[in-house]
Amino acid sequence: MADSTKRCLQRIMRLIPSYMLRTTLEKWGRFTVEQQKSIDFTRSKWALTEALLSICEENKFAMKHLTGLEMIYIMDNPNQGMWYVLQLLDPEDDAHSVELMQFKEQFKSHLKELVRHVSIKIKKHTDQAVWIRIAWGDAFSPPNHLKPTYVVHYLQTPSVFVTNLTSKQKPLLSQAMLLSTRHQAIKDANLSGRNLTAIRDLLMRKYQQVFPTKYPSPLAENNQTISNPLIEKEQAEPAANRLHMACKAFGGGALPQLQSAVYKLETKFRDHSNKTMTEREEPFRCVVKFASTNLLESLRHCASSGIASTPVTPLLSCIPLKGRNYFVITDNGPGPSSQTHQPQN
Amino acid sequence: MSLLKPFSRLPGLNSANILLVEREEQFQQSLADVLVEETTFTVNVRLAKSLPLPMENEESRPRIDLVVFIINLTSELSLQSAEASLKSLDPGYFLGKVCFMVTNARSAAAPIERLDVARKLAASLYCPLLFAEDQTPDGVTNATERLLTILKVAAGLVPMATSLYLSNLTRSTVPPDIEQPSFN
Numbered sequence: 001m002a003d004s005t006k007r008c009l010q011r012i013m014r015l016i017p018s019y020m021l022r023t024t025l026e027k028w029g030r031f032t033v034e035q036q037k038s039i040d041f042t043r044s045k046w047a048l049t050e051a052l053l054s055i056c057e058e059n060k061f062a063m064k065h066l067t068g069l070e071m072i073y074i075m076d077n078p079n080q081g082m083w084y085v086l087q088l089l090d091p092e093d094d095a096h097s098v099e100l101m102q103f104k105e106q107f108k109s110h111l112k113e114l115v116r117h118v119s120i121k122i123k124k125h126t127d128q129a130v131w132i133r134i135a136w137g138d139a140f141s142p143p144n145h146l147k148p149t150y151v152v153h154y155l156q157t158p159s160v161f162v163t164n165l166t167s168k169q170k171p172l173l174s175q176a177m178l179l180s181t182r183h184q185a186i187k188d189a190n191l192s193g194r195n196l197t198a199i200r201d202l203l204m205r206k207y208q209q210v211f212p213t214k215y216p217s218p219l220a221e222n223n224q225t226i227s228n229p230l231i232e233k234e235q236a237e238p239a240a241n242r243l244h245m246a247c248k249a250f251g252g253g254a255l256p257q258l259q260s261a262v263y264k265l266e267t268k269f270r271d272h273s274n275k276t277m278t279e280r281e282e283p284f285r286c287v288v289k290f291a292s293t294n295l296l297e298s299l300r301h302c303a304s305s306g307i308a309s310t311p312v313t314p315l316l317s318c319i320p321l322k323g324r325n326y327f328v329i330t331d332n333g334p335g336p337s338s339q340t341h342q343p344q345n
Numbered sequence: 346m347s348l349l350k351p352f353s354r355l356p357g358l359n360s361a362n363i364l365l366v367e368r369e370e371q372f373q374q375s376l377a378d379v380l381v382e383e384t385t386f387t388v389n390v391r392l393a394k395s396l397p398l399p400m401e402n403e404e405s406r407p408r409i410d411l412v413v414f415i416i417n418l419t420s421e422l423s424l425q426s427a428e429a430s431l432k433s434l435d436p437g438y439f440l441g442k443v444c445f446m447v448t449n450a451r452s453a454a455a456p457i458e459r460l461d462v463a464r465k466l467a468a469s470l471y472c473p474l475l476f477a478e479d480q481t482p483d484g485v486t487n488a489t490e491r492l493l494t495i496l497k498v499a500a501g502l503v504p505m506a507t508s509l510y511l512s513n514l515t516r517s518t519v520p521p522d523i524e525q526p527s528f529n
Contacts, residue, residue, distance in 0.1 A: 230381045234364075234393040234402055305370065306394070 001057050008063060008145045009056060012070045013049045020073070021048065027076075028069045031055060063145060067121055071133050074150060075125055078196035085191040085199060086160040088177065090184035096156055098181055100124060103155060106180035107132070114172045119143040129154050136169055149173070152196065153181070159189065159203055161196060190326040198256035202296075203323045208253035210244070242310050246303035249312035250320055255296040261325040263288040263315070268331055283331065296320060347397050348435040351442055354408040360387035361500035362407045363492070367415035368426040370394055372448055372479040376415075379489040386502055388493075396430035410500040413444045413492060415477075416463055418455035424463060431470075439470050441508030442499050445517075446475045446488065467517035474517035 016024055022041050025031060035055050039048065056066070104122050111118055117137030125131055132151040135143035149169060152161040160177060174186045193199045201207055233239065269277040269284035277284070292298040299316055302308040308316070319325055349364075363380065365373040370392070377390040389407060398406070412434065417423040427445075434443065445467045449455050467474035475491055478484030495515065499508040 228378070228381050230388065231377045231390045231392065234391055234398045234406075237399070237401070239370075239394070 001053070001061070002063075004142075004145065005061075005063050005066065006053065008066050008070075009053060010049060011146055012066060012073070013045060013052065015070070016073050018045060018048070020077070024069065024073050024076070027072050030059070030061070030065060030068075035059075063119075064121070067119070067133060067135070067145065067148075070148075071121060071123060071131065074133075075123070075131055078152075079194060079198075081163045081194070083161050083163045083193060083196050083199060084165070085189040085203065086162060086174070086177075086186055087189040088158040088160065088181055088183040088186050091158075092182045092184065095182040098155060100130065100155065103130065103180050107176055110179045111172065111176040114175060117141065117143050119145065134169075134173070151177075152200075153177070155181075157204075158183075159200075160186070161200065163196075190324040192325065193258050193260075195257045195259075198258060201256040202258065202320060207251050207255055210247040210252045212248055239304075242306060243304040245310040245312060246300045249303065249317035250296050250300040255294065255300065257293070258295040258319070258325055259293070260289055260291040261295055261319055262290075262327070264326075264328045266328065266330045295325075347400060347403075348433055349396065349398065349409060349412070349438070350435045351409070351437045356408055356410075356501065357387075357389075359502070360389060361410050361496050361502065362389045362391065363496050364391045364393060364409045364412045365415060366393050366396060366412065366427070366430055367417075368394060368423045369417055369420070372415050372417075372477070372485075375479065375485045376489055376492070379485055380492065383493060386497075386500075388496070395426050397433035409442075411442055411444060411492075411496045412438055413446055415446045415448065417448050418459050418463070419449045419452050421459065424459060428466065439472065441510075441512035443470065443472045444475065444492070444495055445472055446477050446492070448477050448479045450476050461523055464517060464519055464523070468519040471512060471516045473512070473515035 018041065022039075025036060025039075035058075039051055039055075041048070043051075107122070108120050111120060111134070115136065116139045119135040119137075121133040123131045130153050132153070134149045134151065135145045136147075136149070137143035147164065149162060149164045151165075151173065153159070162173070165173060178184065178186055191199055191203070265286050265288065266283045269280065271278060290299075296319070299308070299319070303310055303312050303316075315327075315329075318327075365376060367373040373392050377392060380388050380390050391406070391409070414427040414430065416427050445463065447460070447463055450460055464474060473495065475488065477488035479488075495508075495511065497503050498506050498511045501507070
């Protein structure tokens, strides 16, 4: 087996944790039953790598077989690494009728025109997502399988999720995506996160939405038996209002796991007690970052417990509303349309 | 401004009403769950985030025998919220019907000055200052027992003892060397 293929297998073995190895290999299905049985999964990773290497050599596997294994693992465990979202704009007339075979052929041919040596693998996942694995090379070197880019796209939606894409590769990928999905422009959607399922659910609103209603709790009588009748909350109504407004802004139930929200402020300094800073003409640049294991959950709790004032300020509620977590805030009217937002005070 | 008055209603038979005021609204729930398990008399627990209480509950609210302010020492806002709520309390409550309960006193995130402020506050109002541990069920049970002792007297369920009499024994005092820096 070639050196590069060996290194690729070693990298895959580093990626996959031991407890997931058996199921992933079974899903891959390229080992015969005897070969699968001959592997002792309780040995150390290093010993397992050697065993797999010998079986792969026995079967004369090439790079393309191994990349299939890597892709199966990543498709089932997408919540690693950093995913960024791009948005396709200005669809042409036939953008809504792009279907899978056409997209696959077009994408492969366009990308191969742009980059001489590139290795592309496209698979459709069970939830209709198209997964693309790209190993980039250039005019003089073969594709580098140790740093592949993964792209996830749901056909006929404007979002494209990418991970591991360098700035040099971005314009090439963008061009290929535009031509194969029949759109005219692509831009940064200002949304990123570690959890692919979370950012996808956020964009497609696949979490429980709470709609504004005049009578928030229509069946109040049903809840009486749950809590002890001897315990009474004095301020139950304001608390219920706060909870309803928080859920309206962020959603009810379990929320998609965003890790951070970044606000880049380019506003003038405002503090009446500090004359020297307020007199400056230039904006006071600073960056505010909110970080949490589940940011939307934390923000909703801030609003419902009264730490953040309700109704929820648009600066916070636009995170789920617009599906972004990077904002640039300026004092004056809207600047470039994709990026600015009016501050509240 | 609507003050909470201690004797504006008739007392209930063999029952006591306690009001727990806490900005974070967490410890009060666990305390309430244990308080209502008392069997010798009925304990009615009312929970609030801060005072003044809403006007809508004015008619249905029974006579409050004991008001407990729960202060989390790791949060400055907790202390400020309790101080602001004191203004909505009729002065009649400060004759033994108010109690301060403080949590997280041993936590590293709680500065010692804040505990001194809480101590001075309780001492100036002649109220007891209780320390509680809110993370374990044992801590909650202990805090509940101490509250029940004071509550029984405040509700008049202990013969020969009134809350004013008890407050002479339980009220917090400030040690004379509180201004000196302490050794840690």
